[in-house]
Amino acid sequence: MTGYSLHRPLPIGEVPRWDIETGVAVIGFGAAGACAALEAARGGARTTLFEMGSGSGGASALSGGEIYIGGGSDAQKAAGFADTPEALAAYLKLAGGPDADAAKCDLYAAQSLAHYEWLKAQGVPYKGSFVPGKIIEPATDDTLIWSGSEEAWPFYETAAPAPRGHVIQFEGWGGGRLLVDILERNVRAAGVDVRTDARVVALIADGPAIVGLVVRIDNRDHFVRAGSTVICTGGFCMNQDMIRRYAPEALKLSDPIGENDNGSGILMGMGAGGDAIHMDEFFTTCPWIMPESLVKGIFVNRNGQRFINEDCYHGRVSRTMIDQPGDRVWLLVDNAIFARPIDLARIDIAAVGESWEEVERELGLPEDTLSATVRTFNRYAAEGEDPLWHKAAKWLKVLDEPPFAALELNFAGSYFSFFTLGGLATRPTGEVLDRAREPVPGLFAAGRATAGLPRWGHGYSSGMSLADCTFFGRQAGMAAAARVRETA
Amino acid sequence: MTGYSLHRPLPIGEVPRWDIETGVAVIGFGAAGACAALEAARGGARTTLFEMGSGSGGASALSGGEIYIGGGSDAQKAAGFADTPEALAAYLKLAGGPDADAAKCDLYAAQSLAHYEWLKAQGVPYKGSFVPGKIIEPATDDTLIWSGSEEAWPFYETAAPAPRGHVIQFEGWGGGRLLVDILERNVRAAGVDVRTDARVVALIADGPAIVGLVVRIDNRDHFVRAGSTVICTGGFCMNQDMIRRYAPEALKLSDPIGENDNGSGILMGMGAGGDAIHMDEFFTTCPWIMPESLVKGIFVNRNGQRFINEDCYHGRVSRTMIDQPGDRVWLLVDNAIFARPIDLARIDIAAVGESWEEVERELGLPEDTLSATVRTFNRYAAEGEDPLWHKAAKWLKVLDEPPFAALELNFAGSYFSFFTLGGLATRPTGEVLDRAREPVPGLFAAGRATAGLPRWGHGYSSGMSLADCTFFGRQAGMAAAARVRETA
Numbered sequence: 001m002t003g004y005s006l007h008r009p010l011p012i013g014e015v016p017r018w019d020i021e022t023g024v025a026v027i028g029f030g031a032a033g034a035c036a037a038l039e040a041a042r043g044g045a046r047t048t049l050f051e052m053g054s055g056s057g058g059a060s061a062l063s064g065g066e067i068y069i070g071g072g073s074d075a076q077k078a079a080g081f082a083d084t085p086e087a088l089a090a091y092l093k094l095a096g097g098p099d100a101d102a103a104k105c106d107l108y109a110a111q112s113l114a115h116y117e118w119l120k121a122q123g124v125p126y127k128g129s130f131v132p133g134k135i136i137e138p139a140t141d142d143t144l145i146w147s148g149s150e151e152a153w154p155f156y157e158t159a160a161p162a163p164r165g166h167v168i169q170f171e172g173w174g175g176g177r178l179l180v181d182i183l184e185r186n187v188r189a190a191g192v193d194v195r196t197d198a199r200v201v202a203l204i205a206d207g208p209a210i211v212g213l214v215v216r217i218d219n220r221d222h223f224v225r226a227g228s229t230v231i232c233t234g235g236f237c238m239n240q241d242m243i244r245r246y247a248p249e250a251l252k253l254s255d256p257i258g259e260n261d262n263g264s265g266i267l268m269g270m271g272a273g274g275d276a277i278h279m280d281e282f283f284t285t286c287p288w289i290m291p292e293s294l295v296k297g298i299f300v301n302r303n304g305q306r307f308i309n310e311d312c313y314h315g316r317v318s319r320t321m322i323d324q325p326g327d328r329v330w331l332l333v334d335n336a337i338f339a340r341p342i343d344l345a346r347i348d349i350a351a352v353g354e355s356w357e358e359v360e361r362e363l364g365l366p367e368d369t370l371s372a373t374v375r376t377f378n379r380y381a382a383e384g385e386d387p388l389w390h391k392a393a394k395w396l397k398v399l400d401e402p403p404f405a406a407l408e409l410n411f412a413g414s415y416f417s418f419f420t421l422g423g424l425a426t427r428p429t430g431e432v433l434d435r436a437r438e439p440v441p442g443l444f445a446a447g448r449a450t451a452g453l454p455r456w457g458h459g460y461s462s463g464m465s466l467a468d469c470t471f472f473g474r475q476a477g478m479a480a481a482a483r484v485r486e487t488a
Numbered sequence: 489m490t491g492y493s494l495h496r497p498l499p500i501g502e503v504p505r506w507d508i509e510t511g512v513a514v515i516g517f518g519a520a521g522a523c524a525a526l527e528a529a530r531g532g533a534r535t536t537l538f539e540m541g542s543g544s545g546g547a548s549a550l551s552g553g554e555i556y557i558g559g560g561s562d563a564q565k566a567a568g569f570a571d572t573p574e575a576l577a578a579y580l581k582l583a584g585g586p587d588a589d590a591a592k593c594d595l596y597a598a599q600s601l602a603h604y605e606w607l608k609a610q611g612v613p614y615k616g617s618f619v620p621g622k623i624i625e626p627a628t629d630d631t632l633i634w635s636g637s638e639e640a641w642p643f644y645e646t647a648a649p650a651p652r653g654h655v656i657q658f659e660g661w662g663g664g665r666l667l668v669d670i671l672e673r674n675v676r677a678a679g680v681d682v683r684t685d686a687r688v689v690a691l692i693a694d695g696p697a698i699v700g701l702v703v704r705i706d707n708r709d710h711f712v713r714a715g716s717t718v719i720c721t722g723g724f725c726m727n728q729d730m731i732r733r734y735a736p737e738a739l740k741l742s743d744p745i746g747e748n749d750n751g752s753g754i755l756m757g758m759g760a761g762g763d764a765i766h767m768d769e770f771f772t773t774c775p776w777i778m779p780e781s782l783v784k785g786i787f788v789n790r791n792g793q794r795f796i797n798e799d800c801y802h803g804r805v806s807r808t809m810i811d812q813p814g815d816r817v818w819l820l821v822d823n824a825i826f827a828r829p830i831d832l833a834r835i836d837i838a839a840v841g842e843s844w845e846e847v848e849r850e851l852g853l854p855e856d857t858l859s860a861t862v863r864t865f866n867r868y869a870a871e872g873e874d875p876l877w878h879k880a881a882k883w884l885k886v887l888d889e890p891p892f893a894a895l896e897l898n899f900a901g902s903y904f905s906f907f908t909l910g911g912l913a914t915r916p917t918g919e920v921l922d923r924a925r926e927p928v929p930g931l932f933a934a935g936r937a938t939a940g941l942p943r944w945g946h947g948y949s950s951g952m953s954l955a956d957c958t959f960f961g962r963q964a965g966m967a968a969a970a971r972v973r974e975t976a
Binding site for chain 2: 005006007008097098099208244245246248249251267270271273275277278279280303305306323366367368369372375376379380387388389425434435436
């Protein structure tokens with residue numbers, strides 16, 4: 001064990017020697033770190049990337065490799081969608097919740113198409129083909145999908161909808177690994193000095209400025225002098241203690257999506273004076289929309305009440321489930337739309353009946369609760385309306401074909417994956433802000449170590465996090481390199 | 489303007505002179521600061537109290553002067569309630585939510601009666617008389633009331649209920665002012681050096697240790713050397729920027745209960761390395777239970793759905809309202825229980841009808857939503873049951889006597905008072921903990937600048953905050969004085 005702390009930078013006066021000197025030090029080799037390192041190196045800075053694992057990856061490599069892009073891409077146009085940067089910005093602001101970062105939303109919306117071209121230039125393949133419907137990721141190698149709540153109420157009222165989930169061309173799920181591999185290839189080609197099995201244990205400070213870091217490599221502390229440091233260490237979903245202190249609602253969930261997402265970078269940034277905001281926010285989802293016919297079912301809570309328009313993005317629906325009283329919700333389906341849920345979701349059939357009253361009884365609910373909910377839903381669905389939740393007409397189906405079933409989504413038992421959305425406050429440049437809204441000199445951050453475009457669990461859409469990681473990772477790398485140039 | 493920052497302690501090397509030297513410096517003259525100063529002085533420490541306002545008060549003086557006390561007090565016994573420390577501890581842990589501080593709950597439960605005797609010894613008057621029913625504060629000078637969700641589901645299942653709201657003897661509302669006045673009298677008698685109009689603008693650090701503070705008095709910076717510093721500055725409900733960054737759900741509310749609750753102490757503590765936890769949590773309430781007959785009504789959200797047992801503590805009910813979709817909820821009452829709500833609550837009559845269907849239509853709700861909710865509620869209430877929310881039988885009333893009315897509680901328009909519950913992480917001794925769970929040497933905190941007994945808006949009960957302020961203020965004062973003795 002070293003005596004260094006994630007929580008307090010080592011004063012420069014206590015540094016015994018410099019083992020490594022670099023321009024830009026990047027911590028973490030997921031998509032954010034790769035993009036930061038790439039732009040830093042291309043910006044002319046000597047760049048070193050430290051990764052605690054044995055290779056690149058992070059949570060990015062566990063993802064579908066989907067990036068939220070809009071404003072009128074080739075794929076959007078080919079599929080007949082006329083998206084605009086304004087509509088994209090409006091959607092991102094809705095999705096960002098009550099404290100959406102307007103500056104980041106506007107910048108990203110304005111440069112989203114250029115970023116898409118940049119990704120292609122790195123070798124990220126996009127077939128440009130659209131798959132309609134509500135899916136999690138394409139099972140094919142198609143590359144454009146609906147990946148959020150764009151068409152759902154209330155989002156469509158404010159932001160003109162378009163599909164914006166641009167998925168890396170990859171046969172089947174899990175293209176995130178390929179995305180990171182491609183970024184890694186570029187990182188290495190750009191001359192970045194990549195150090196794996198290299199765990200950063202402390203930052204080094206000269207007064208308020210961050211001037212380097214202490215890295216544990218081969219069981220020995222290395223003192224790294226760096227002109228700029230970029231924290232790209234991901235969120236804290238793997239750190240139970242942080243979850244308990246900052247986001248205890250997520251204690252209900254047992255399937256974190258993460259690898260080394262232990263919050264270490266957030267803690268180091270806070271220790272350096274950085275502000276951490278929206279730490280209670282998290283994304284969660286259960287892949288309940290597979291098969292898609294299930295979207296025509298209706299969700300009820302333990303009191304038999306509906307609580308969301310089920311045609312929202314599956315993550316928004318899932319996050320709202322967690323707000324419900326009790327520890328489970330049910331998806332009500334009739335025989336016409338029933339199909340066995342995807343195994344991954346671990347959803348059980350909790351009750352079956354020839355009438356909704358029978359299902360209600362079998363679930364142990366009071367009379368005229370669930371059955372009243374279905375009756376009212378059916379009465380309006382027959383007219384193509386959902387006056388309570390404004391579910392779109394194409395997903396409305398009178399649930400009147402017996403047998404009827406209640407599919408159970410249990411928060412602890414079903415597959416509710418989650419990751420955290422709160423983190424360091426940063427400028428669009430990646431500069432880490434302190435609590436007085438001033439930059440911590442020399443310190444940058446990107447990705448889920450920050451509160452970025454995604455910062456509200458109820459608004460998250462697929463691809464928002466990788467959009468944030470890749471685009472703002474690049475901004476951080478550019479700004480970090482510029483600072484090295486300016487201070488040289 | 490000074491050049492000092494709440495966000496970063498001034499290094500001791502930059503202190504030009506010492507204007508004041510003291511043993512214990514207490515910041516803030518609400519109940520927490522008063523109790524801390526009192527115990528510090530009585531513990532033998534030279535004690536100086538700095539208050540930015542012109543006199544004592546803080547949010548404590550805006551309160552009803554009610555303290556959550558239990559375990560078998562004279563007043564409880566006289567009223568026939570057999571409370572125990574175990575039941576009190578169990579209730580506090582439920583009320584503290586998913587990350588309740590077990591150590592604080594247990595310590596407070598064990599010493600609650602001794603603390604009550606201490607309060608009496610300071611001269612705080614208690615008549616010892618119980619007022620039954622659901623009230624906010626006694627309108628008389630009685631001093632024991634039900635002040636939480638003790639008798640309500642699900643609390644009574646785990647913690648044996650007893651009334652624990654011990655209110656200072658005072659005719660009418662607002663006894664908090666008297667409570668602080670009495671504490672102030674003791675503070676002055678104990679020889680505490682009280683400095684008002686004295687705004688603390690920075691802490692002073694010697695390495696990781698806090699060794700003093702910079703105070704602005706008469707437009708001049710005073711440098712104060714202190715053996716221990718105790719932050720008792722309250723929460724951050726008056727700081728819109730902090731609300732936005734840390735607790736944006738509270739942006740819905742417009743009536744903060746606070747005076748100078750600007751979060752300055754929390755920011756200074758964080759700047760000194762302290763951890764701030766549960767920053768998203770807040771208490772809110774609307775005084776909708778006056779007159780009490782309204783408790784027999786049922787709340788529905790904009791979809792006509794019930795969402796809570798209405799016999800819970802009014803703050804728990806109010807906090808749950810804020811979780812509902814939309815910006816308002818309705819309290820449904822029939823002619824038998826209708827009474828005009830207390831003016832303070834700013835509640836309007838939104839609809840009146842001879843049938844629940846008419847009320848439903850008048851509110852613009854879809855058919856068979858609100859009316860179905862009432863029908864189901866009535867069907868079971870007639871049998872003395874509430875199978876959905878387990879509202880106690882004594883509050884169940886079939887709502888079948890026309891005319892019927894919907895009383896509207898609009899989050900922005902009705903009187904939803906609120907204050908924040910998140911703050912510095914502390915030990916029961918008041919030692920401020922850093923993010924590694926180690927004390928910040930020399931720094932203590934108590935009251936709403938900390939995450940104390942109350943730290944979950946859905947569990948708050950009246951008197952929990954003053955219990956926390958007074959008891960843990962005392963602990964902090966004692967520990968701060970002990971540290972001065974030990975380091976002397």
